[in-house]
Amino acid sequence: MTEEVAASFDYEIEKDDFKIAGSASSHIKKILKQLGLPNPLIRRASIIAYELEINLVIHTFGGSMRLEVHPDRIVILTEDVGPGIEDVDQALIEGYSTANDKAREMGFGAGMGLPNIRRCSDDFSIRSKLGEGTWIRSEIHVG
């Protein structure tokens, strides 16, 4: 596996900013399209990016998302400034959610975000520390 990074893009995501939620994911999709990657891969990356972005908006005090384009893989990373996940294993179970009523009314918070991200990833890792924050890495293999 090469460590060469062809390109990387960084996005700042604000807590509770539902108005622009989705714009980072849309930008990521646009870049991957411009690179001429296959549609199924773009779709998986878009789902991952959107779910990660919405998680930052709904569940965190804000954070950053990074897209790395390598010759053999796409990596999407997020890092937030808290509050951290109490039980990561539980958070990965479909249907488990700690989202508030507002998020649920908007059609979020069904407990599908992290499972969706993991399902769409070839490689997925998550680290979280209560009171500190959460770090997620999702990788899709190219070719």
Add this chain to the structure above:
Amino acid sequence: MKVSEMLAGAELIQVAGESGNGNEIKGAYIGDLLSLVMSRALEGNLWITIQAHENIVAVASLVEVSAIVVAEGIRVEAGTIEKANELDIPIFESIAPAFELAKTMIGLGIQ
């Protein structure tokens, strides 16, 4: 079938995205949970929902649905309309429930 042809056969009010009326409709998806829509709706689907906030435009754009129909007489928010116009995503309002809309669309030949 193009969005404009579907519009001619259904009682819908277009509120945004006229420039996308040439989009080709390939099937339909009904859903209000955005995570499900993201993972299950297919490119070209007509998306019937009761969500009307700005994020439906982001989801529609990422999935590349052909158009959105907001059912049950729910009014589409101004910010949603503005964003949909920017991205050429047709949005329609209808007083009909999703099931009635589905019957109409099937009647028009959308499978």
